[in-house]
Amino acid sequence: MHAPDVVRRAATDPAHDPSRRVEAAFAQIAATRMRDLPYLNPSLEVAAVGFRLWQSSWIGVLVTPWGINLLQLPTDDAPFAAWRAADAIDVTLPGAMLAFVPARLDALGEYRQCSLFSPAQQFADQASALATAHEVLRLLFEPEASADATVAAVATPAPPADPRRRRLFGLRP
Template identity: 30%
Template sequence: MIPGGPEAGFAADARPACGSCGAVYDPAVGDPGREVPPGTPFGGLPDYWRCPGCGGPQHGYTVAAPPGADPMDARVAALTASYRLIAERDMAGVPICNAALAVEALGFRPHGPGWIGCVIAPWFLNAVLIPRDPALWADRRDGDKVQIGLPSGAYRFTAARVGVLGTLAVIPLASAMNVFTDQEDTRAAAVLALDHLMREPKQPTQQAEPPPASDADAMRPALSRRSLFGRTRR
């Protein structure tokens, strides 16, 4: 599961603007008319808050990226910042967390309606598809299923709303994170999982005998495509 929050990627003093009408939210001023006191960062706005200019949703607000910045890099950085805040604020000391792990995004690349990659956190390992358009799955609730085609097949992703990034599509790859010894071990698992998801299936050939597994391989947690990815049948 990916916890969400409208703080995704915004600093406490950020002054984001509505992409539809240009209305700017200033945390120093707040929005007293909607019971938002001065000093409230954009990430602290209540769920009911909408753009005072046009009534648009919170995910329609953005902070201008530096000139020449890659949109994918900006979105991935925003997602990482959101998870790090959640890790510090909500997950510190929670038993399901692996204290040896840190929040990290890796392997993101363009695919279909957005960018796909893996996110490591002390409490999960997920494949995540960030939409280019934050409103793409705005009608989906957290936990709804979204079927998306990947090079290896069609998969049922889970919708997860993450503030200004909109609704993401997620495949949980691992939730018992204590099976991993350290960050490097978890990175290797994430790379392997993403490679399975994004690899074109090979044409059927005569099967060869697999090489014998080493003792080290036998001790490593198995990442089964069937058990981890929840692949749907075509």
């Protein structure tokens, strides 16, 4: 079996997809330490969206009542290098280069995150948050298909301040 077959098998094998672990870890956080915070969007629930393999790591979007983040998790055979909390790691995806911040949860292990929307008050419901998560992944992983996309396609009234994220949404830096 050559490398593309291994990647294809891992990407479709539920035992390797981190979505359930991500949802379980963040659902626990939502039910405990984030439960009564005033900036939560009560219309949103924890959801792991579109996790896929990318260069020996998993990339996907995490929707929570407090924000929407792009997450990167290591694969079992390619752990992340040591990090410091102040480190930012630039990750190059087909559609953008984004800065990810290292993090760790006991229930999840090491991961990296890139804030897309925080807080997530602009989303009226879970469906609009999920649609935005899917659109972000499309823009990041299918940039040629989204060359004609406009800012309205993402529907973000408050664009991120980081110029690299601004480019992702079709805005000038």
